[in-house]
Structures are given as structure tokens and as C-alpha cells.
Amino acid sequence: MVDFGNTLKTLRLREDMTQAQLAQKLGLTKSVISAYETGLRLPSYDVLIHVSKIFKVSTDYLLGVESQHDLDLSGISDDEVAALKNLIKAMRNRH
Template sequence: MVFDFGYRLRELREQKNMTQVQVAKRLNLSKATISGYENNIKTPSLEVLKHLAILFEVPTDYLLGFENRKMLIIEGLTEHQQEILIKLIYEFKKNKS
């Protein structure tokens, strides 16, 4: 299976319920540029790639297709909330085996 950057980008945008215009405004780009990325006509610069990763809360490796695992961003949670999530993840992984 060939990796499709544009499809992944569109998928992330739709998961955030954002339009191409909204993404473009957040990154100070044009809607046509975002459309070009999603249709694999244009390739984002490293700087734009970094900002896309921050906006969609995924690692750049995920955007580029090197990594297919999803990440859970815990930034902004209290220390207690982070501890609870870590314990839950540990329990789910433990029960999986």
C-alpha cells in the first residue's frame, strides 16, 4: 500500500471538524495551498509540516507516513489527570497480553 500524505492530512482535518479555510487561516496560508497539500499537488515546507503536526497534535512522522501509531496528547492536563491516563493505558496493555 502506497502512503497518501494528502489523504492523511484531509483525514486529520476532518477529525478536527475544520475546513480547509480554517486550517489555512491558522497557518497563515491560502485555501488553495491546503487543497494542494490534500490533493498531493503541493508539498509543504518543513516549517509548514511542523505547524501542521502541532495543529493536528500528531508527530511529523505520522504526517509523513513513517509512523502509523496514533498519539495521545496529554499536554494541558493536570498532573493527576496525566497519572490516571497513564494507569489506564498500562491496564489496557496489560489485559491485551
């Protein structure tokens, strides 16, 4: 949970969301969001799950257990998905 605050802030800023906006979505106060981001407070399980749904990431990602990102491939054809997978594979083989 050490990285939760930094991860939350990064996700929030990536979405151009203020602490107040996130607090409203979660039914919390801005000061609670600030406390999460500074590591003074940790979220309940319910809040953690709600945050994961808002930012479309896993709770494991929020907790720093996994670093893998899921990509939303909706609206992309099977051929385009295959091309993306091949590109990723080629990039991995480069290293």
C-alpha cells in the same frame, strides 16, 4: 510523502475544520490546502512542522513514517494511566 494529503485531510475533518480555517491558521490560501490534500503540492518543512503542532501529531506521522498515535494524558492520575496501560496490554495480548 505519498500519504500526506490523505493524512492531512483526515486530521482536518476529525477536528471539524474547513480547508479555509486550516489555511488561515497556517497563513496560506485554501487552494494550497486543497493542493496538499490532493497530492498536487507538498508542504515546506516549516508548514509541515506547523501542521504537526496544530494537530498535535509528529512530523513522522504526517509523513507516513510512523503510525503510532500519542495520547494526551494530562489531567489523568497516575493510577488511571496505569489502568489504561494495562487495558492496552490486555488488548494486545488478545490478538
